[in-house]
Amino acid sequence: MSVPITCRPxxxxxxxxxxxxxxxxxxxxxxxxxxxxxxxxxxxxxGYIHRMHEKMAEAGTYAQFMNNxxxxxxxxxxxxxxxxxxxVERAAGIEVPERVEYIRVITVELNRISSHLLWWAAFVLDLxxxxxxxxxxxxxxxxxxxxxxxxxxRLTYCYFRFGGVYNDIDDNFIEGTRAFLTxxxxxxxxxxxxxxxxxxxxRKRIEKIGVVSKEQCRRYGATGPVLRGSGVCYxxxxxEPYSVYPNFDFDVPVYEEGDSMARYMVRMDEIxxxxxxxxxxxxxxxxxxxxxxxxKILKPPEGxxxxxxxxxxxxxxxxxxxxxxxxxxxxxxxSPTYCNLSMFxxxxxxxxxxxxxxxxxxxxxxxxxxxx
Amino acid sequence: xxxxxxxxxxxxIGFMAFAGLNAAYLGWCERKGAGHIQRRTGPKEVGxxxxxxxxxxxxxxxxxxxxxxxxxxxxxxxxxPVLAMIPALTSMVVIPFSDKVQGxxxxxxxxxxxxxxxxxxxxxxxxGWASGNKYAVISAARSVSQNLAYEIPMLVTVITIVMxxxxxxxxxxxxxxxxxxxxxxxxxxxxxxxxxxxxxxxxICSIAETNRAPFDMAEAESELIAGFMxxxxxxxxxxxxxxxxxxxxxxxxxxxxLFLGGxxxxxxxxxxxxxxxxxxxxxxxxxxxxxxTYPRTQIYKLLNLSWKILIPFSLVNLLTAAxxxxxx
Amino acid sequence: MNExxxxxxxxxxxxxxxxxxxxxxxxxxxxxxxxxxVVPEIPDRFRGHIELVxxxxxxxxxxxxxxxxxxxxxxxxxxxxxxKPEGAKKKxxxxxxxxxxxxxxxxxxxxxxxxxxxxxxxxxxxxSTRKEDYIxxxxxxxxxxx
Numbered sequence: 001m002s003v004p005i006t007c008r009p010x011x012x013x014x015x016x017x018x019x020x021x022x023x024x025x026x027x028x029x030x031x032x033x034x035x036x037x038x039x040x041x042x043x044x045x046x047g048y049i050h051r052m053h054e055k056m057a058e059a060g061t062y063a064q065f066m067n068n069x070x071x072x073x074x075x076x077x078x079x080x081x082x083x084x085x086x087x088v089e090r091a092a093g094i095e096v097p098e099r100v101e102y103i104r105v106i107t108v109e110l111n112r113i114s115s116h117l118l119w120w121a122a123f124v125l126d127l128x129x130x131x132x133x134x135x136x137x138x139x140x141x142x143x144x145x146x147x148x149x150x151x152x153x154r155l156t157y158c159y160f161r162f163g164g165v166y167n168d169i170d171d172n173f174i175e176g177t178r179a180f181l182t183x184x185x186x187x188x189x190x191x192x193x194x195x196x197x198x199x200x201x202x203r204k205r206i207e208k209i210g211v212v213s214k215e216q217c218r219r220y221g222a223t224g225p226v227l228r229g230s231g232v233c234y235x236x237x238x239x240e241p242y243s244v245y246p247n248f249d250f251d252v253p254v255y256e257e258g259d260s261m262a263r264y265m266v267r268m269d270e271i272x273x274x275x276x277x278x279x280x281x282x283x284x285x286x287x288x289x290x291x292x293x294x295x296k297i298l299k300p301p302e303g304x305x306x307x308x309x310x311x312x313x314x315x316x317x318x319x320x321x322x323x324x325x326x327x328x329x330x331x332x333x334x335s336p337t338y339c340n341l342s343m344f345x346x347x348x349x350x351x352x353x354x355x356x357x358x359x360x361x362x363x364x365x366x367x368x369x370x371x372x
Numbered sequence: 373x374x375x376x377x378x379x380x381x382x383x384x385i386g387f388m389a390f391a392g393l394n395a396a397y398l399g400w401c402e403r404k405g406a407g408h409i410q411r412r413t414g415p416k417e418v419g420x421x422x423x424x425x426x427x428x429x430x431x432x433x434x435x436x437x438x439x440x441x442x443x444x445x446x447x448x449x450x451x452x453p454v455l456a457m458i459p460a461l462t463s464m465v466v467i468p469f470s471d472k473v474q475g476x477x478x479x480x481x482x483x484x485x486x487x488x489x490x491x492x493x494x495x496x497x498x499x500g501w502a503s504g505n506k507y508a509v510i511s512a513a514r515s516v517s518q519n520l521a522y523e524i525p526m527l528v529t530v531i532t533i534v535m536x537x538x539x540x541x542x543x544x545x546x547x548x549x550x551x552x553x554x555x556x557x558x559x560x561x562x563x564x565x566x567x568x569x570x571x572x573x574x575x576i577c578s579i580a581e582t583n584r585a586p587f588d589m590a591e592a593e594s595e596l597i598a599g600f601m602x603x604x605x606x607x608x609x610x611x612x613x614x615x616x617x618x619x620x621x622x623x624x625x626x627x628x629x630l631f632l633g634g635x636x637x638x639x640x641x642x643x644x645x646x647x648x649x650x651x652x653x654x655x656x657x658x659x660x661x662x663x664x665t666y667p668r669t670q671i672y673k674l675l676n677l678s679w680k681i682l683i684p685f686s687l688v689n690l691l692t693a694a695x696x697x698x699x700x
Numbered sequence: 701m702n703e704x705x706x707x708x709x710x711x712x713x714x715x716x717x718x719x720x721x722x723x724x725x726x727x728x729x730x731x732x733x734x735x736x737x738v739v740p741e742i743p744d745r746f747r748g749h750i751e752l753v754x755x756x757x758x759x760x761x762x763x764x765x766x767x768x769x770x771x772x773x774x775x776x777x778x779x780x781x782x783x784k785p786e787g788a789k790k791k792x793x794x795x796x797x798x799x800x801x802x803x804x805x806x807x808x809x810x811x812x813x814x815x816x817x818x819x820x821x822x823x824x825x826x827x828s829t830r831k832e833d834y835i836x837x838x839x840x841x842x843x844x845x846x
Contacts, residue, residue: 015506037510037671056774064774067806128585128668131722134410138731145743152747152820158806166807167745195721200711201586201666204673296812353510354670409722412732665722666715681708 012040019048025122026367030344032353039356042348044341050371057331062088062298063162065331070156072333073369075115078108079311081160086242087307087318091300094163099288101244103165106281107147109274110177111157113184114143115312116267116274123264123361124196127205135191142180149173162298164291174282181275188271197268206260210347210359213258221339224314225270226363229263231256236310248280260362267364297326313337313364337363338370383475387464394621395614396426398656405660436606444603445502452499453604453611459488460618467625468543470635470645481542482530485626486523489581492619493519496583499612500600511600514589514671519581521675525682526577529570532686532693533630536563546634550643556633562700564693566685571631573686578623579659580678582616586666587674620659624652747805748821749798752842761842762817765791769809769818775802778809793839800826800834 017030027048033041053072057065069084070077082104089096121136144154150169151159159166196202217227227234235252237245253269255262302324308317314336321330340363348356400415400422407414415422440449463485465475478484493516500512536557537545549555557563558571580587601612628634628651635648669677733740752761765782777799782791810818828834 013506037514060774063808064772066808067774067804071804124667128588129666130406131410131664134412135725138411149743149745152743152745152807153805156804158804161811166811190721194714195665195718196667198714199666199718200707200714201669201673205667205670352670352672405726408730409726411725411728411730413730413734661719661722661726665718680704 011035025365028341028365028367028370032348032356034353037352039348039351039353042345042356044344046367046371048371049368051368053372054331054333057328059327061326062300062328065328066161067156067158070158071368072335072372073311073313073316073337073366074156075118075366076111076312077155077157078104078111078159079309080316081157082108082243083307083309083311083316083318085160085162086309087305087320088162088298088300090307091303091305091320091322092162092294092298094292094294096163097288097290097292098244098286100164100290100292102281102285103169103290104160105244105248106169106177106278106285107150107157107159109278109281110143110147112312113271113274114140116271117143119267119312119364120192120196123364124202126357126361127202129196129202132191132196135187135195139180139184139187142183146173146176146180149176161291161294163294164289168290174285177278177282181279184271184275192268197264203261206264206358206362208257209260209355210351210362211258212343212347216343216346220343222314222343223336223339224311224364225263225266226314226340226343228252228254229266230258236308236315240308242307242309244281245277247284248277250277250280260358263362263364299324299326308334311336313366313369314340333372335369335372337365337367341365341370383465387461387475391461391464391618391621395617396430398617398620399429399613400426401656402660402663405657406664409661409664430610433606433610438607439603439605441504441603443504445504448498448502449603450608452495452502453608453615455495455498456492456612456615457618459491460615460622463488463622466542467622468546468629468634469648470643471543471547473645474543477541477543480540482534482540482545485542485622486527486530489523489619492615495615496600499604503600503603505603508600508602511589515583515600518583518587518589518671518674521678522577522580522587522682525573525678525686526581528683528686528690529574529577530630532564532570532690533557535690535697536560536693542629546629546636549633550636550640552636552640553633553638556631556636558631562696564689564696566689566692567631569685570689571627573682573689574627574631575655576682578627579662580674582619582623584616584620584659585663586669588668589671589674620656621652624655624659627655628652742822742824746820746822746824747807748823749800749803749805749826749836750809750818750838751821751823751845752793752796752838753817753819754842754845761793761796761839762815763793763796764815764817765793766814768812768814772808772812774806774808775804777803796838798836798838800836801831 012033012035015032015034017028017032019027019029029045029048031041031043031045032039051071053068056068066081066084069080072080088094117136117140121133121140124132147157148154150167150173151157152167153159212222212226212230214230214232216222217230217232222230223234231254233252233254236242238252250273251269253266253273255265300320300322302322305320305322306317307320308315310316315334316336317334319330319332319334320328321332323329344356344360344363347359351359403425404414404422415425418424418428440446466478466481466484468474468477496515496519497512500508500515503509533545534540537548539545549557553559558567560567564570583589601609604612625648628648632651635645636643637647752763754760755762763780763782765780767780770776770778770780779795779797779799780793781795782793784791805820807820810820826834
């Protein structure tokens, strides 16, 4: 709930929601000017984990940057792998085999489910419910085990290559994925929705909190579940299709209210839709090679290229300026959470501290992605 | 009344042992219970089933340095944890554990316990304010408004029981419920139609008074780090925690005596102190389950719950009981 | 007024449902893997630090000291040296140092090797208190493996 602020400047005090805090996921500092429990001004201060990824791209070849893409948003690393691969493949004109596209879609959607499960767990933890964290992590362990048996890593995957993937998937993985989908489908209504979504304490805590209108979203460039929770139906997989997403039948969940509950429901519905996509992809999986013929040292022709994918947090865009040599001239990475977080300063004014934290949780922040 | 010198000494040692064991091992129960609710084991390495874990924690807390930051109000900072323990310990004197085991049967024991409970509220306020930390002050302010709001329905419910029984003596309230579960106050629909409702109101208020989740605004871990306890190290923190567990025990004891028949067996067979202990530990287990299930409420919704829902219901119950008392 | 009663009854029902779910989970078995007592099974493709592969016939590493892994590594972790003994056609590996403090397990070195001389190991118990313990001498490791 927001109230108009009518206090004198000397009645306020400055509180540092410092870089070390359990509720800001990562090293985010927010300078809050508060009047009692109400926030008068909120100013996010970034840069505590700036690691110069874009500069590192200019210092090595295209293939050497593959690893960095996973470290930016480590929760949905495969989508970032995918975005970078997409851009370089467009630049160099590489034709990707069909089996590779299907494997990419299956693994990216599995990773999306694990990212949303972790978001759900951390969100409810911020609000004070400690148990759903453990239940969600039980399911997430299964996904991590599946992806470990394919790629070898559990969190920061360096699995995609230009024109292919590193390893092939086998029957164990396919059976394991189907078993996991059955298990998650049976647990979703009871443990996720009955225990948490229907709980009146949680609903009172996040309904009507942090209402974001369509104009605010457009002004700040918010994408992903934040945008879809405010009533705008924009999903990169539908509006700018890439890979083999046009072959699948899935819905894009959109909610009109724009509050934290809408964003929550968008993400829970997205888990359901991801499961549908994975099932269809497993049914349609073709045989074929898993790597196209690509020169050892890639030298894309000169020019300006752009590729975008739908990550769990929004539109991840990758702009590549190539000058014909084996290192990129400029690689610009558009981070979705940066634009989502920039709304925080305007919307948190007049909110209670607890509500501001619930709003921040519903934005799904991963700070290393903002600072790159 | 037995007036030999051994009786107070015997009871003193008994209460200290009971309080000490509870404060230490309720922490173990909570961690094991939380673990199994979350499909994991709790502590298991220190001793069989982790039973020596509270001992290890106690030793660790006692050997840490008691840091007193510069800028705190010296005397208040040191007094606050001690003040948090006092009400719970002194309340145990008047609680009847069974008809033969009781510290002192005082005629106004209900009044004594609730008067002492307010001291616990002061302890939190002092602890938060004397810390000189902005987070602590916010949490102390939240806790005062919460405790105040939840004392009212609690007291109104207790007045209903006192009115029905006709005495403020806890022993007599328990004696009036002997003889099987149909005599227990929670099931006495002939005294007032809304008795189970008043049990639920009292239960919710006792959780809120002791600052347990889902009402733990004062120590909201993810928002205010540790609330009013942020600046307390070693034994200061230990005393606050022990005080919280003892308050829970006293709250469960009160609920049992007022509503569940005290030391009575459900079928009237072998009444005694063991039934009392079984009942309070079942209530404590349910309080632990409630803590680990629900998220935290927000401060305004919390106060709404008390002022707009609990107080009207408890007042209606009071009126219904008065009506039934007059007519039947 | 309607909303008031809906909140109370609907809310109470949701709270009791929640309690019943956690109470039923309390009685189910734990899912923890008791790690130090029970060691998990490592999948085949697990990415530990790299190790040299032995040539089965001669017992020496397969490496031909071409330096492709050193050039492919984004973080400059690998440094290898070889020399050509008298009268032999190919170079022989004399030292292969992996600086694991910088390695990010990307696998570019393994991909770039044409003779499959390196592979991922399954080593994960690597905790130590000194930085020097993470500069691996892979030839010594190969000899210790026997």
